Amino acid sequence: MGIPHFPFLPAVIILCYFMLGHCVASPKKTSCTVQDGRADCSRLSLQAVPPDLPRNITSLDMSHNRLVGIPTPSLTPYQGLLHLNVGFNSITRLDQGLCQTLSLLQTLNVEHNEVHVLETGDIIHCTNLTGLNLGSNRLKLKGEPFLVLQSLKFLDVSQNKLLAAKLGSQPQLPSLENLNLALNIFTTLKKDDFFFLNDSSLQFLNLSSVSLKTLEPGCFEPISGLHTLIMDKSNMGTLVISKLCSQLSGTAINALSLQKMKLVTLTKTTFTGLEKTNLTSLDLSSNGMGKIENGSFQWLSRLLTLILADNNIKHLTKGTFEGLKSLKKLSLSKALVKSHTSSTPIIDDFSFQPLSALESLILQRTSVRDLTENTFTGLTSLKELDMSWSSYSSLKNLTKKTLASLAGSPLRVLNLTATAIVQINPGAFCNLGNLTTLLLDFNFIKQTLTGKEFEGLGQIQEIHISNNRQSVNLNSTSFVNVPSLRVLTLGKSLTVSALDKDLSPFRSLSNLTFLDLSNNNIANMRENLLDGLVNLKVLKLQHNNLARLWKSANPGGPVLFLKGTQSLLSLQLDSNGLDEIPVEGLKGLSNLHDLSVANNLLNSLKDSIFDDLNSLKVLRLQKNFITTVRPEVFKTPMSNLSVLVMDKNPFDCTCESILWFVTWLNNTNTTSVPGLSDQYKCNTPLAYFNRSIMDFDTLSCKDMAPFQALYILSSTVVIMLIVSALLVRFHGWRIQFYWNIVINRTLGFSDATVEEGREFEYDAYVIHAAEDASWVGKRIASLGNENCKFCLEDQDSVPGMSQLESILENIRKSRKILFVITERLLRDPWCTRFTAHHALHQVIEDSRDSVILVFLQDVHDYKLSQSLFLRRGMLRPCCILNWPVHKERVPAFHQKLLIALSMTNRLQQ
Numbered sequence: 041m042g043i044p045h046f047p048f049l050p051a052v053i054i055l056c057y058f059m060l061g062h063c064v065a066s067p068k069k070t071s072c073t074v075q076d077g078r079a080d081c082s083r084l085s086l087q088a089v090p091p092d093l094p095r096n097i098t099s100l101d102m103s104h105n106r107l108v109g110i111p112t113p114s115l116t117p118y119q120g121l122l123h124l125n126v127g128f129n130s131i132t133r134l135d136q137g138l139c140q141t142l143s144l145l146q147t148l149n150v151e152h153n154e155v156h157v158l159e160t161g162d163i164i165h166c167t168n169l170t171g172l173n174l175g176s177n178r179l180k181l182k183g184e185p186f187l188v189l190q191s192l193k194f195l196d197v198s199q200n201k202l203l204a205a206k207l208g209s210q211p212q213l214p215s216l217e218n219l220n221l222a223l224n225i226f227t228t229l230k231k232d233d234f235f236f237l238n239d240s241s242l243q244f245l246n247l248s249s250v251s252l253k254t255l256e257p258g259c260f261e262p263i264s265g266l267h268t269l270i271m272d273k274s275n276m277g278t279l280v281i282s283k284l285c286s287q288l289s290g291t292a293i294n295a296l297s298l299q300k301m302k303l304v305t306l307t308k309t310t311f312t313g314l315e316k317t318n319l320t321s322l323d324l325s326s327n328g329m330g331k332i333e334n335g336s337f338q339w340l341s342r343l344l345t346l347i348l349a350d351n352n353i354k355h356l357t358k359g360t361f362e363g364l365k366s367l368k369k370l371s372l373s374k375a376l377v378k379s380h381t382s383s384t385p386i387i388d389d390f391s392f393q394p395l396s397a398l399e400s401l402i403l404q405r406t407s408v409r410d411l412t413e414n415t416f417t418g419l420t421s422l423k424e425l426d427m428s429w430s431s432y433s434s435l436k437n438l439t440k441k442t443l444a445s446l447a448g449s450p451l452r453v454l455n456l457t458a459t460a461i462v463q464i465n466p467g468a469f470c471n472l473g474n475l476t477t478l479l480l481d482f483n484f485i486k487q488t489l490t491g492k493e494f495e496g497l498g499q500i501q502e503i504h505i506s507n508n509r510q511s512v513n514l515n516s517t518s519f520v521n522v523p524s525l526r527v528l529t530l531g532k533s534l535t536v537s538a539l540d541k542d543l544s545p546f547r548s549l550s551n552l553t554f555l556d557l558s559n560n561n562i563a564n565m566r567e568n569l570l571d572g573l574v575n576l577k578v579l580k581l582q583h584n585n586l587a588r589l590w591k592s593a594n595p596g597g598p599v600l601f602l603k604g605t606q607s608l609l610s611l612q613l614d615s616n617g618l619d620e621i622p623v624e625g626l627k628g629l630s631n632l633h634d635l636s637v638a639n640n641l642l643n644s645l646k647d648s649i650f651d652d653l654n655s656l657k658v659l660r661l662q663k664n665f666i667t668t669v670r671p672e673v674f675k676t677p678m679s680n681l682s683v684l685v686m687d688k689n690p691f692d693c694t695c696e697s698i699l700w701f702v703t704w705l706n707n708t709n710t711t712s713v714p715g716l717s718d719q720y721k722c723n724t725p726l727a728y729f730n731r732s733i734m735d736f737d738t739l740s741c742k743d744m745a746p747f748q749a750l751y752i753l754s755s756t757v758v759i760m761l762i763v764s765a766l767l768v769r770f771h772g773w774r775i776q777f778y779w780n781i782v783i784n785r786t787l788g789f790s791d792a793t794v795e796e797g798r799e800f801e802y803d804a805y806v807i808h809a810a811e812d813a814s815w816v817g818k819r820i821a822s823l824g825n826e827n828c829k830f831c832l833e834d835q836d837s838v839p840g841m842s843q844l845e846s847i848l849e850n851i852r853k854s855r856k857i858l859f860v861i862t863e864r865l866l867r868d869p870w871c872t873r874f875t876a877h878h879a880l881h882q883v884i885e886d887s888r889d890s891v892i893l894v895f896l897q898d899v900h901d902y903k904l905s906q907s908l909f910l911r912r913g914m915l916r917p918c919c920i921l922n923w924p925v926h927k928e929r930v931p932a933f934h935q936k937l938l939i940a941l942s943m944t945n946r947l948q949q
């Protein structure tokens with residue numbers, strides 16, 4: 041029937057989970073590990089010691105294996121062993137061979153085994169042992185097994201179901217200091233039980249969880265040197281405790297721990313027996329103690345420390361602490377608590393008055409009905425009062441009266457963390473002239489601090505007001521009364537406008553070294569906020585909203601609020617939405633060690649913003665949008681760095697963005713860069729996307745130099761081409777003109793041979809339309825001189841010849857034939873049909889390349905060929921001239937014309 045078993049199923053599953061989890065969680069070791077002469081062979085299911093360990097090991101851990109006996113033969117190779125742990129096995133006997141083999145052994149741990157009978161000779165050779173742990177076995181002692189352990193200092197025989205504390209019948213163990221008898225089942229301490237320790241110097245005795253019922257008189261006499269006795273969790277009852285105390289009288293007992301003993305009530309007589317002792321420390325925590333009779337502690341006049349933590353005390357009265365005149369430290373943490381069933385505990389006036397030596401009073405996590413004007417009266421030595429996480433209704437509204445009872449205390453530290461304070465009224469701390477540290481974190485303070493609250497705190501060095509729900513406002517006088525302040529924390533406490541004041545609240549704090557303004561959503565503050573804080577070393581501004589203040593677009597320019605803080609060592613600006621750091625933003629911070637600007641929106645950083653940070657050791661820029669890491673920005677701050685944290689940025693893995701950084705990372709051996717291998721990823725280009733920046737191939741950038749040269753060269757050529765093209769386009773004629781002149785000056789006018797010229801009377805016969813005669817006369821004929829003669833139809837007709845013959849004759853006498861081409865010429869039938877025809881005929885007949893065309897107008901090639909049977913392409917380029925539109929080009933035209941005239945007439949092949 042499966043159903044009845046179901047309720048156990050979850051338990052079984054959980055059990056399995058834990059059993060498996062134990063093995064799965066830590067990757068299973070398969071062999072021993074050896075380090076610094078220590079071999080760890082634990083948890084390997086071994087049945088013997090592995091033979092292949094280094095011979096010179098001094099320590100061997102064989103715990104949690106499957107040994108059934110001390111594996112003496114397999115230990116033979118390791119004779120240098122000083123420490124052997126065979127705990128958590130199934131060993132049933134210790135035998136002589138062990139220390140014969142390991143004669144140097146100093147500590148032996150056999151806890152959690154099944155050792156049963158231990159006889160006189162079993163550990164007879166272990167004379168060098170100083171520590172022996174036989175806890176959690178089934179020891180049955182026969183004879184004097186420990187007699188030979190002359191050097192033993194520590195012996196643990198706890199949890200062995202021992203029926204007596206007696207471990208021998210004759211004095212032995214002269215060196216024993218620490219004996220653990222906890223968790224055994226004897227209930228009586230007989231007079232001679234500790235006789236075997238008569239010659240020892242026992243100091244620490246642990247009898248935890250031993251439920252003593254009877255203590256015979258004189259039972260501690262043999263161990264009167266006892267310093268510390270631990271009786272935790274031993275269920276004894278008040279009566280037996282007072283007997284115990286009587287027996288401790290006359291010992292050197294110094295510290296007594298009585299925790300978790302269900303000691304619900306302390307009576308006047310409980311500790312009577314301790315009167316003559318020098319007890320300095322008493323721990324009574326976790327006893328569920330509800331009542332302490334007046335005078336219970338009157339016997340403990342030498343007590344220095346009393347711990348009453350975790351109890352349920354309902355009422356402290358004037359008599360509770362009577363007689364504790366040496367007490368320096370009293371812990372009442374969670375000792376006064378309010379539960380559903382009980383009322384709020386009460387502290388009577390003058391309850392602490394007997395504690396005139398008390399220096400530290402811990403009231404952490406307590407709940408008390410009220411603080412009166414005399415609650416703390418008489419604590420004339422009190423230096424520290426801790427009421428953190430407590431509930432005292434009168435602390436809600438701190439007035440002059442609330443802490444008045446501390447007027448006589450030279451209090452240094454007042455811890456009011458989390459005490460539900462809502463308001464601090466003027467003079468609330470005026471009696472605490474010696475206070476150096478005031479802790480007001482985790483409260484609900486909601487007010488404008490005007491400065492009066494801190495009146496009288498003449499020695500104050502630290503004020504902590506963090507985590508006050510952002511409801512504290514400041515004004516210019518907030519801290520005028522505390523100029524000695526060194527530490528001020530206001531994290532997560534200020535209203536949004538608290539710092540937006542013309543006069544800075546901090547201006548009087550010239551000794552301030554630590555200022556925490558983090559987590560306040562501050563968006564506005566003035567450039568002068570930190571003026572005068574010449575000693576400020578640590579400034580925390582993370583989790584605010586300062587982005588606008590550092591934008592170059594901010595009206596009036598960026599707010600350079602760090603300009604006065606030259607001593608700064610540590611600056612935190614994380615999570616501020618910053619997308620810009622102004623060039624002057626971090627100027628002058630040459631002492632800065634630690635800069636943290638993580639979790640912002642920084643992308644491209646301006647050159648030299650970090651240039652003053654030459655002492656920087658730690659730089660944190662993780663989680664920004666930084667793509668490039670250029671030397672112009674980072675060379676200075678990274679020159680001396682110990683730690684760089686810059687992961688989770690979208691790095692651009694190209695030569696110009698990242699080459700310098702990767703080279704720096706590869707070469708740095710003084711800077712630690714956590715997570716470098718897996719947290720620094722390329723975002724661009726695609727080829728490197730999501731790969732580690734350390735994969736970036738720096739060699740690929742080495743080939744850049746020739747490419748760069750080529751690039752420069754080719755772009756230069758292109759630019760030059762463009763410039764010359766433009767030059768030619770707009771000034772080509774001028775260039776050509778000067779070129780011609782130069783050529784002509786050096787090489788002479790003409791390529792025609794001298795003889796060629798002599799055959800002709802004229803240099804050129806000019807054919808033009810009648811209407812162009814005046815232009816020709818003015819522009820062409822005027823060029824004529826001895827060297828260059830033109831034949832014009834009208835002037836130079838041969839006398840006595842018909843016009844026709846005269847033309848033919850003149851053409852024959854001319855070296856060149858020059859057409860002045862206009863639309864008119866082409867339309868002139870006479871001219872075209874006859875003169876041109878003949879001229880060309882002549883040209884062809886003489887095989888002369890002697891035609892020059894001068895265009896006064898732009899005439900289409902087609903028309904040209906129609907009327908003159910000529911095409912531009914038929915002539916040499918230099919023989920085709922255009923009359924320039926621009927006046928300044930006329931000389932160039934003339935020059936060209938002269939050249940054309942001087943060209944040879946021989947046909948170019």
Ligand SMILES: *[C@@H]1O[C@H](CO)[C@@H](O)[C@H](O)[C@H]1NC(C)=O
Nearest residue numbers: 076077078094095096097098
């Ligand atoms: C043990 O011997 C090894 C060589 O076998 C040597 O490297 C090691 O340093 C020695 N260790 C000690 C603690 O002497």
Ligand SMILES: *[C@@H]1O[C@H](CO)[C@@H](O)[C@H](O)[C@H]1NC(C)=O
Nearest residue numbers: 142143144145165166167168
């Ligand atoms: C105890 O150890 C010392 C060295 O520390 C050694 O000289 C001495 O012989 C050892 N005693 C025995 C009995 O092995």
Ligand SMILES: *[C@@H]1O[C@H](CO)[C@@H](O)[C@H](O)[C@H]1NC(C)=O
Nearest residue numbers: 289290291292293316317318
């Ligand atoms: C307590 O201490 C004083 C001084 O230190 C000393 O004289 C006295 O013997 C001690 N008492 C005991 C019981 O140890």
Ligand SMILES: *[C@@H]1O[C@H](CO)[C@@H](O)[C@H](O)[C@H]1NC(C)=O
Nearest residue numbers: 436437438439462463464465
């Ligand atoms: C605190 O006490 C003062 C006067 O003692 C009073 O004016 C003020 O209202 C009180 N504040 C609160 C929050 O109760």
Ligand SMILES: *[C@@H]1O[C@H](CO)[C@@H](O)[C@H](O)[C@H]1NC(C)=O
Nearest residue numbers: 404426428429453455457479
């Ligand atoms: C003040 O109390 C808090 C909370 O209990 C504690 O964490 C802090 O250490 C205490 N500070 C001092 C200076 O005692």
Ligand SMILES: *[C@@H]1O[C@H](CO)[C@@H](O)[C@H](O)[C@H]1NC(C)=O
Nearest residue numbers: 449450451471472473474498
């Ligand atoms: C501060 O404490 C010293 C003793 O440590 C005392 O002399 C002085 O008067 C105290 N000052 C104030 C303002 O309470």
Ligand SMILES: *[C@@H]1O[C@H](CO)[C@@H](O)[C@H](O)[C@H]1NC(C)=O
Nearest residue numbers: 488489490514515516517518
């Ligand atoms: C500071 O604030 C308080 C309360 O708002 C106000 O009374 C006081 O005049 C202010 N002081 C200055 C100097 O502004």
Ligand SMILES: *[C@@H]1O[C@H](CO)[C@@H](O)[C@H](O)[C@H]1NC(C)=O
Nearest residue numbers: 522523524525548550551552
């Ligand atoms: C500031 O500190 C110096 C040196 O520690 C000290 O002499 C001076 O009195 C302090 N200033 C104030 C206003 O407390």
